[in-house]
Amino acid sequence: MTLDTQLAFVLGAGHGDGREAALSLAEAGAFVACFDFSPMHAEQTVQEIIARGGRAKAYGGDVVKKIAFQTTLNAVTDDWGREAVDILVSAVDVAPTAHLLRLDEWDWHRALDSNLTLPFLAAQTVGRIMQAQGGGVMVFLGAQPDQPDSVVYQAGKAGLLALGRHAARVLQPAHIRVHMLWPDRASAPPEALSFAEAGRQVGETAPAAIGEMVRWLAVSPREALSGAVLVP
Secondary structure, three states: OOOOOOEEEEEOOOOHHHHHHHHHHHHOOOEEEEEEOOHHHHHHHHHHHHHOOOEEEEEEOOOOOHHHHHHHHHHHHHHHOOOOOOEEEEOOOOOOOOOOOOOOHHHHHHHHHHHHHHHHHHHHHHHHHHHHHOOEEEEEEOOOOOOOOOHHHHHHHHHHHHHHHHHHHHHHHHOEEEEEEOOOHHHOOOOOEEHHHHHHHOOOOOOOOHHHHHHHHHHOOOHHHOOOEEEO
16 A cells, blocks of 8 residues: 555654655655755755655744644645645654753743644644544654753653643544654653554554654554554
8 A cells, every 4th residue: 555645744854753754655655745944954855755756845934833833734735736634743853952950941942842832733733634534644753762861852752642642532533543653762651562562463564663664654554553652
């Protein structure tokens, strides 16, 4: 099964696992809307996708306010040619390095808005589109193992975990699957499933890499894994 007729909206597509997810989804045939706070980084991902024969377009800017996010989403669906989003990937990662006693309030709000408010806005706004179209897939990426010991980063990712679990529960009747990938095993909840265990649950061999796992979750129904936290 391919993603030839589907639109994937990837937040944080300009670097790291978000970039790998965008490349992998494009390889499966999806049209990938690549968003990054840095338009240059988003464009670099798009150029690689196009060089590999895929389809993609770059989007950038500050979208941590609802109107700004909706404006960007409208541009995405206009470019796609219809109001439909089949796959949402949230891979935004902002981690100020300052110690708890020295962290500036502006950095707190910036990181919390990036790591938690933006995924919330995406889940809510894209979720309404997915509900109207009869279903979809959301994938949220949790803490990265190479990030600094940042209080606001940890707070944001803990909130993201709660957001993902709640979204999986309340969006299930609308046939929207919500998956959470947690690259940092050390901070994952104790009930997290390894990629290998997740594969065994659905009777398949799951990939080992984050980007390929996003595609694996999107390509065919994985209802049994909705709401679970998966670790490499």
